[in-house]
Amino acid sequence: MKKVKADPKGVLTGVHYLDGDFAIAEGALAAGCRFFAGYPITPSTEVAERFAERIPLVGGVFIQMEDELGSIAAVIGASWAGVKAMTVTSGPGFSLMMENIGLAAMMEVPCVIANVQRGGPSTGLPTLTGQGDMMQVRWGSHGDYEIIALSPDSPQECFDLTIEAFNLSEIYRVPVFIMTDECVGHMHEKVVIPPPDEIEIIERKWYEGPKDKYLPYKPDKDMVPFMVKAGDGYRFHTTGLTHDERGYPIINAECQNVLVPRLVDKIRKNANKIIKIEEEETDTAEIVVISYGITSRVAVKAVQKARKEGIKVGTIRLITVWPFPDERIKELAKKIKAYVVPEINYGQIVFEVERCAEGHASVIGVPHCGGWVHDPDDIFNAIKEASK
Amino acid sequence: MKKEDIEEKNPVESFLRMDRIPHIWCPGCGIGTVVTSFVEALRKSEIELDKVCIVSGIGCTGRVAGYLKLDSFHTTHGRAIPFATGLKLANPELKVVVFSGDGDLIAIGGNHFIHAARRNMDMVIICVNNFNYAMTGGQVGPTTPLEANLSTAPYGNFEYPFNLPFLAEACGATYVARWTALHLRRVTKSIQEALSRRGFSFIEVITPCVTLYARRNRLGSGLNLLKYYHDNSEIQHGADTRTLDISFQGKLIVGKFVDKEKPTFLDAMNKHLSRVLGDRYQLYGRIDDD
């Protein structure tokens, strides 16, 4: 894993007052993203607008494609040409991108996709918040594959986690998703952008051996193959069909059962290095509130109120939502009474918590179909119910 | 004779992934001919092969990427053109060739086709037109002539087909040519011209599809189709693209119809942003690894 310092051209060092969308764009530029292809969709349009303004000044290229399908295809192509690439969208566009997200997972292409979620399904609530794509990000495309999804709760985290997303995508050669929502995306807050030498960027895993011995999909010790870029004379072939180490399509069960487990396991077996959660007072807790994104900020008020009433509440904030922190949730379930899972959807991550709790603790969801954040009292009432 | 055969190799083999030959195309299929014409064009144009990228979609023609020994990408159905756009914009030094079929490029990929042409994106599109969706068993496509019989038009096709050169010209393509697989030297020359110029170049190559299009429509073998091309094609360079419709087993007007100069997407971007932003604009050239 080669670590480098950020390219100063893309880093807007200083203290800024930005909204989440702009912070995503700034984070990407700081991480070295020099290709952006996107399509306008509320509430993510501002990311594209910021890129359109900033990227010509830092030596990158911006293109507004004709649709989201073109955007994600262009991002994958740009990544194969050796450039860090990104796109942004929201619910309807996310659904459109699914086929090519599968292609990125199959071809093992590092790229970052931000989904500024809104109320769904279908056209839903274009200008209002939601967190209804959390299962879709994991299972949206057909077949078996695994991705990484991060959930920032503030514009500052939008900046930081975007850099993290680029680094993770380069290490694991996998599409990484930034799952914010309209609230965080359109919220203006203080964002501190550090100087370039304080930002750690992970370089792509470039192949450095002899050209004629290069096998595009031969895994390294960490199950991730070395990558090259188009135009360097490796004459590689890559395909969305099931392929062997040479990248050539092999249509049989044996090849499938070698390739697909590796695509999934390279994330699952390395999950410990990827998962990031923030715990508070979970050692002494009876009830644990699991939340992510903007909901975690709303939950703070409910948790404070519950603690005042003497209920022992701990919190887990999921920074990486996928891979899901199975082990920790399972381990904690044996010690506590109940999990309370508020989320701005009608129940998605709550089912993951239920699965991991394995019946040791009861799991209470606090759903909200979208359009606004929770009323902290709803979460408080759920905590109170759970503690009885 | 045999011993010498083993020592001498077909010159096209140095451009092919020989570990994957024989290919999957049917006897009498014209795609192999188009591939040889393409290889001949690559050789004659003396282009730097390391910088050539082949992007193809899904379908019989989509398999071309798997057989050419260049940086090749076999992408999803219809998305070869935006993929190629990403490649080209990320590294403008690459010469990107999209080699795909009529259904892949014009039906599912239609939106991407018209916008890439509109932007005059610098790439070469070789559209192998066999009038149907062959890989999936011979379904009707956007270029199928009226009255043709195919599996999803079992009583004959009643939908009007596209006139591809007209479509390409209308969308803004700056080089438009149509040939048949039989016009192999002219296909080679067109591809050579396209490789040496900048801008959106579109070359339609009408090829025989024996197992499906020909068989379902009782048109005979590959030879019969080539004879039809021979007898019915007429070269009319510079013809008005509006007149280039193809009716079932009707006249085929071939030739080079459009060849004009226009700034490419990157040219226009660099020129405009340099003018507006002055010194602040970083001229977009090759991105080196940091």
Added chain:
Amino acid sequence: MIYFGDLKPKRGKIHIIKDRCKGCGFCVEYCPRDVLELSEEFNIKGYHPPYIKNENECCYCQLCETICPEFAIFVTLKEEEEESEKSESRP
């Protein structure tokens, strides 16, 4: 000083990779010199590959090489020494 005397028609040596052939007949039909003909023998796939009927007529146009969809036939230029019997020149 004698220019036209130096001009010799090119002669080609045809190589057929029999087992790749799928018997489509394109090379036989479109050879301008009628050099090839489909043989009676079967190749490994069960098709009739072409055989060289009139080798001396081959003028190295390489049409068979380019039209073959299977990359199964190619032509190499016959060397000058083998040309000793040809004395005519062409304008």
